[in-house]
Every structure is written in C-alpha cells, then in structure tokens.
Amino acid sequence: MSTNTNQNPKILCVVERAGAGLDDTAWELLGAARALAGEGGSVGAALLGEGVGELANELARGYDDVWVFDDARFASWDGEAYARALAPLAQREQPALILAAHTNLGIDFAPGFSVRAGVPLLPDCLSLESAGDGSAWEAVRTVYGGKVHARMTCTPSEQGAMATLRAGAFAAAEPGAEVTGRVHAEDVGDDVGQGRRPVRTVEPEASEVDITQAAVLVAVGRGIEDEENLEIVQSLAEALGGEVACSRPVVDKGWLPKSRQVGTSGLTVKPKVYLAVGISGSFQHVGGIKGSPFLVAINKDARAPIFGVADVGVVGDLFDVVPALEAKIREAKG
C-alpha cells in the first residue's frame, strides 16, 4: 500500500462519451475526483473511442492527464474491450482510486475491470470520502430499492480501489478555458476485441406518441397491478390533456410499449407536470425525469423513495385517488 494512501491520491477516471461529445458524467467524475485528490493529488482521464482527439483536448482543460485509446475497436462502447484495454494502464499508472460512472456502460465494464485490475469495487456510490486516516474509502449507496441507505467501507488492495458513481449525484467541475493537462496516446493490445464483437445498434422503435414532447405526463407503475386497470390512468391523462407514460415493469409485462417508458433505459422527458402513480421511485426511473417538473406522487407506501423527490404527495390507494382526481379535474374544467 506504499503508493496508495488516500493522502494526495492519484485518481484515474474512465470517462464516457455521449453521441459525438462527452457525457455529463465526465465532468461529474472530475468534480468528485478533484475533491478527493485535494491540492497535492492528481486526476487523470482515460478516453476510449475512434477519432476522439478533440474530446481529449476538451478533457485536458480540466484533467491533469488524458490517456487516449484511439482505435476502431472502441468506436462503439464495449465493456469487455474497455476492461482489457485499460488494465495495463492501471497497472502502469498505479492510481490509488479508479472512478467510472454507474451507467449502463459502467455496469458493463466496471466489475470485470475491477477484477482484472485487482481492486475492490464500490458500485453506484452517492457519496465517496477518504476514511480511516487515508487507509480506506467510505461510500454511501442505496439498498432495498432506495428505501435504505448503506454506508460502506472499502479497504484498498495493493493496487488501489475502484468506485462507480451514480450519474447526477456529484457536482460537476467546469472545464477551464485553456488546455492545461497532458494528452498521451496509448497503445491497444491484441487481446482487445477478442471474444465479443459488435453486430449492430438497435434504435428504439418509432411510435405515434412522443412522450418527450408532452407538457403533462401521467406515469403509471407496477402498483396498477393489471393491464385492465390502465384505463383509469388513461382517462386521467385525457382529463389533464396529457399523455400516459410508465415505469419499466409495465413495459416488461407488455402492457404498454417501450416508447412510453421513462428512465435510464427508456426515454428522458421534460414535462411541466409529472404524476407518478404507483411508482416507487427507483433512480433508474427518476433518472429519466429532467427539467424539474412539478412532480406529484400517488403511492400507498409513505416510505416510497418517490416521495423524497416529489413536490406534492398523496399517501393512498391509487384506485381511490386516481378516479377522484379525474372527477375533480373534469369538474374544474367544466
């Protein structure tokens, strides 16, 4: 552990791209890493992609070092190839801490990489601090579907430790105006890209409704219990002049099409008003609600996490509240 105390640590962030640019989490990782590294530490980024020179320069406006893996094998995300490519970098640079985002891509890449790098992994952290006089890391994460929080302590191995951070949980650091960091081109080994090959990307199916454009959304979750009961939220949405959206289990059961799913594996919506009906409020669902709408939650469980993010809540049975609300709205509209 000689090189790996948490005092002035060297931190490596594996950043993610989004479309042609950088994902927001690239700057959230920098914010988190800077806070942990302090004045004496250093913060580097690993960037993988094809033709990503511009992005490397952008990162070098905030990160001290940027290690670039520019190769056709990284054109599309491949957690397996990423893990293989990055293991030698971690071995050479010996960071005390490796950070990545807990996104779908982070989930694909981080666990296998942590084993290859020989470091313990703290997944999906809401906070991360140095603990035990610099000999450990302490993180808060959610367990039991967000109903309980857990404080975890992680003792680094000789090789350090790794954590993935929940998107949006850490304040982003702004890049500076000038390129101040060093950009390094990295070699890519022959084993990278073996065993797993991309075949094609599948775009979401086109649909006649576009919930991303709706001002009012009535979103329904597993609490609706049965496909037949959807009718009550459909007529509430109609009364409000809004659209019906839903959580993932409703799509999994085939009750509504994927084009109505809100969340990290569904659509990102920006309505003015969002009614969450029988939805517990998992971060994967809430992560798809942007633009701080007026959020109303109707749920019979007073401890459902959705009440932690809603503006107004009704603790009650949706089968009573939803029809009552629809009636009052129709009354009010005359």
Added chain:
Amino acid sequence: MDIVVCIKRVPDVAEADVEIERSGLRIDDSDLSWGMNEWDTFAVEEALRLEAEHGGTVTALTVGGEDDEEVLRRALAMGADTAIRLADDAFEGSDPLAVATVLAAAIRKRPYDLVLTGAVSGDTGSAQLGGMLAALLGAGQVALATRTAFANGKLEVQHEVEGGLERVVELDLPAVVTVQTGINEPRYVSIRGIRKVASVEIPVEGAGDLGLDVAAVGAAGAREALSELFLPPTGEGAEILEGGPDEVAEKLVERLRERGGI
C-alpha cells in the same frame, strides 16, 4: 448447451415498512416475504428457453444459507435439471468478490458453455457479480441482455447501452451474460409444481469441495464491509396532502392549477 444460472433469495420490500435493527447492520426482515430476485427469474427462464431449443442442461447455483434453498427449489420447479447450494461457515462475511469467487470455483468444476446471472440484486443493488464472475472465469461477458440467440457455436446477445439504445453483440462461448427484466416471460410455478420437487435432495458444496482457499473468501478476505444502514434523510421531501380521496383530489387540482397543469 450446458448453462449455469446464479440465483439469489431476496426480501420483497416494495410495500413494506422497512425497519433497521439496533445493530444498524441489518433490516428487520421477520415480517417480509422472500423470493427469487426478480432479475434471476428472467435468467432461469432464459436458460430453460435456450435448453429447450438447443438441448443441454440447466444448473442453478446459490451462495446462501439453508433458508435460501427455497429459491433453488423454485428453479427446479421451473425446470432446472440440477440445483446446488454453496455454503460453508468460511463464507460468512463474504464481500461481492468473494461471492463471485465461490461461484467461479463451483462453475469451473463442471462443463459449462454459458453462465446467466440477474442484472442486479433487488436488495444490494450492486449489479456487479456477473462481470466479476466472467473475469474470474476468463470468459467473455455482456451486461443487461434483452435477447439471446444461439447459432453456429456463437451466442448473439442484444443488450442495453446508453440513451435508450440497444446493441447486438456476438460472444464466443463460454461466456457470462447478465439478464435484464422483460427479456422473456418467466413461467408461473404452481404450488403443485413446488410440491413435486419438495423432496428432491439439494446437495451442498463447501470450501473443501470447491478447493477454495478459505483466506480468499469470507470476512477474512473481505475488502468491503457494511458500517451502517440508515433510512434516507427525509429533509426536502414532498408536501403530503392529507384527507380522504375527494379532499386530496380537490387540493391536488388547486396545486395543478397553480402550476399550469390544468
């Protein structure tokens, strides 16, 4: 195709008033109902679907105590050929890497082409076991699968990437795939189905059977430990409207009107 499915028993907390025990290290689970982790029900179904189409075997594994045998029995009732419980006093206090190490040791002992796990456990929410297992086994992996198809010795897997996109990849076998909900429709298991497998002997394998170094698993080797469970701070939570359905509906209409929702 010989398929191993890793399954876990978890409590259902969706509508429960979760209380934390005084130790601060456990929730009071005495009143909770338990069952197979939601994602794992899809993993078992996917294994059975592939077996039905291509032949082979399905083996269900869990690292857990006697109570956890229940989910292995459920897997058998769904149609799995074999179920094995991995248990040993030496496994107590294992961190996620140690659980993966135990599973890897059990999987290595038998012929396998494919390992399926759930994408995530509903209790710990870690979403890491499958990836760790793959690296330990030296097998390829892909996370968050929404479709699998086997042809010409290769497995085609569609999986969720970012921004609502999915990608199809081709994997050499053996491989580890973590399974998302919605990939299939897990079959219903009747009480009768469970009864049919009630007397099946479920073997237990321990550290010795698996050739595991006890220093590498359990509390001794753990690099991660829980220091405290607590209820999320409720500081800025929602304004809760009180009253019967009509009363709250009235108040909601008012709020919606203020906020331009009506």
